[in-house]
Amino acid sequence: MSASLLLVAVVAVVLAALCRRYGLSAPLILVVIGLGIGWIPGTPEVTLEPELVLFLILPPLLYSAAQESSYQAIRANRRAIGLLAIGLPLFSTVIVGLVAYATVPHLPLAAALVLGAVVAPPDAVSAQAIGRRVGLPRRIMTLLGGESLLNDATALTAFRVALAAAVGATASVWEGLSTFAIAAVGGLVIGLAVGFAVSWLRLWLTDPPMETAIGLVVPFGTYYVAEEIHASGVIAVVVAGLFLGQRSVRLGYATRLQDDAVRKSIDALLESFVFLLIGLQLPFLIRGLAGESWVQIAIDAAVVLAATILARFLWVYPATYLPRALSSKIRRREERPTPRAVFIVGWAGMRGVVSLAAAFAIPLTTDDGGPFPARAEILFLTFVVVVGTLLLQGTTLGWMIRRLGIGADDAAKDRLAYASAQDRASRESERRLDELAAELPENDPRRHQVAMLRKWVTTQRNVGWEELGRGPEDIGESPTAAGNRMRMDLLQIQRKVFIEERDDGHIDDEVLRTALRRLDFAEGQMDREVD
Template sequence: MDNFQQLNIIILLLIAVLALTTIARRLAIPYPILLVIGGLVLSFIPGLPTIRLDPDLIFLVFLPPLLWAAAYFTSWRDFRANVRPITLLAVGLVIATTVAVASVARAALPELGWTGAIVLGAIVSPPDAVSATAIMKHLRIPRRAVTILEGESLVNDATALVLYRAALAAVVSGKFELSHTFMDFFLVASMGIAVGIVVGIVCCWVLGLTEDSFSEIAITLLAPYIAWVLAEQAHASAVLACVTGGLYIRQRFSAIVAPITRIQARAVWDLLVFILNGIIFILIGLQLDTLREAVPSSRLAQLTIDGILVSATAIAVRLVWIPTAAWVPRLLNSSLRARDPMPSWPNLFILGWSGMRGVVSLAAAMALPFVTADGAPFPFRAEIILIAFMVILVTLVFQGLSLPLLIRLLDLGEDKSIEYEVRQARERAATAALNLLDTIVDEDWPVPGHIEQLRVHYDQRLQRNVATEASDAECTKEITEAFRRLRHETLTAERLAVINLRNEDVISDEVLHRLEHELDVEALRIGIGELRVSPERQHTKKPKTS
């Protein structure tokens, strides 16, 4: 396939992504699901060139920015508050699913052997961060459930990939050592977190040195790839490196760059994530063509049945594990039961039904080697890939399509915690601006009457808890610039107040995102979008780390 043909394929894929996304929005279903179905339909069209998905392309090109973005928009406060259920799912459930799937696969395909069955189990055990983020944001799910799902999907890949590599080494070399697997998990996880923190620190330092918004955006785009490559070179968890780096940058990004950079960076990242998600989901569907070629047609029916059986096992294990993991800790700990009552069964069921597999499982399956250490063909490689593809298809399409209906039927209740935190943050921000104005007298600023005008503006905001625009006065250029500087000070006071609320765990990062965007838009409207928070005022109260 020459370069011109590859370019044509990329253009056609982008056209298909845009068309299918538009249709998905009209049908009110998550667009990743329709993209997978569209890819499946395209794979049956005769004459289309076969598109083989390179696993290295997924791991190096697609995953770093997608994981970084998912971590960036995850609330660190909510993540910490739910670290127990997240750990039970990201570690415990992954191991349980691997064992259960391996047992069923071994029974269905005895010739697969235990090591091959464990490879399959590790491949399909982790729900996918990309799938969860892309689908959940379109559905009305309680806030805590979304936090747990996103947190689980960010961390579980590290557990699954350690099990995958250990089982893969056993198939290739014929040796499997369980103790080394557990040691490797803690080692690669710790090193991956350390790499992510180092990359985050350096990234923040460089962002503080540059004052060009395009350079700053380029730094944020480059950072996940640096974290991934450094972690791979250090034999650490590249997944955790990107997750940690994204979380670290989010805690400091609000104070170290100008409003215009945040506005532009959000637009660039939203477009990048949309394109990468669109291409990867349609490529998942298109892989059916290559799988049909790899497996004899006489075995397709039986392998399809085996894939459905493995899918049902993965779904059932999750549906059983989640209520058990919620009930047992409360049974053993009365204080936990008192401060955190047992969630309702509809919430637990939705958590159990939301285990969509996706890009990581497909990449891990496609990355299986063709030969073992002695040069023999890798046993049942095509069969493992096809069954893994069936699990992705069943969980992503079947579970993903049924989620909106189940959410409506179960009536999970309205979660107003975000609105409450928004009101609380707006009140604190307006109070901070008024306190700043109380320290300023008209003689300090050549802005006759504008200090009082701003005071009225913030008083009205406190009274109605909505923003009202300060009227634009006709004045000289000098007075206009002075007013902009004064407005910059009040907006900075608001921004720092909201950041401190986040750092004090009063509001979540989601609320910070919303209010920060409003303040940034206001800064751009009055022409001060390129002004940063001064370095001496950036030292707000540091986020809690434990």
């Protein structure tokens, strides 16, 4: 199995790299290719293991998404995110469960609610990966990101309660509520404790490689500890990630650069692996349905998929407009969302690997020793919902955004905000340079350094104002861009000379690496200025 998973990871990364190179949607392409690969004769069977997803894949992806999220934005939208992350999974569990109970033959109500809980949460991987590609506006991305960070805890708790009822254990509504409350509070406490401890440790170390290494193990350790004491590992990881993401500004620049590069590489690997793994499950699931009526299965799949998609709309519109209708404070504080924007939130409910992991975690037997009712059908229906939402909603989301005119104007707002903040930062810097110049004698050679720094500060201010009035259609080269291009040419020349000096035996590799590191940092700074 380990060799098969390694092969899946290698193939997934290669395919994802090709998709990115040619501007294709990697998540969707990987799912489709996985569906095809699974039917090739002789292909090793790769069955999704729940522990693999819940303990090794989900924590780092949630942690990364939390670190990249804005705590201020989530706090400002906490009501909307709470309705999506807590209310919607419970509503979807009930609606999909009742529809499945009425449609799927021989499916008890408790088992139908298990299916509803399994397909309830839109996946963090799907929402972030596809949302970034299609260019969703920032507020919508904040809502979807905040929802996907927290709804797994709600859905998995509902799954545990429904599963307990399905296998014959006692489970009441109050027990379910108490389970969720304990899990949420425990996850919050553990997440904050880990955040404080890791933040202090990383600041105390001041060692970029070790700081990044500690950051790599944080999501796994946090999730494991929380789950061991029956708290929510999802909430613990998300809280720790949000806390440490806010505190990352206190770290050294080398640690931040290193963390960002490592995190993005891990995300690319895991996301590619997950989407290919989803597609590879189809042959295994179909074999589990041997002897069933495919006409009935097709009807069941279509009905459950439609119920899953429609349940989101049935919740999103009232949850958006009813609080505004009932509260004048909300009307004064928040801009009224357009029906088109609400539709995009409803349409962006792609499911992912967490749903499949929960479905595979359903036991084979109940407490009385009998087989779990319709387990094979539940697994197949979950697969249909996951792949159906990815392919149907994922492939049309970009078209929907363009068709409805939900264009993101975040770039223009960002340029204005950056230019204003940079102007203030430059004025403060110039004030400090005036103080330094006043302390130096008239002929002091250090005045030359002050003059150079003054030019650098002026250039920083000019970058913001030059880009403020430039849009995607502006292809002319600004003065700052021309200066950066010339600096880049000089860096390439210096890099070439250092390499030639090493090749000629005038310097050794250690000196070359030191020189290249300094040039790389200078080039990276210019890249960030351009971005």
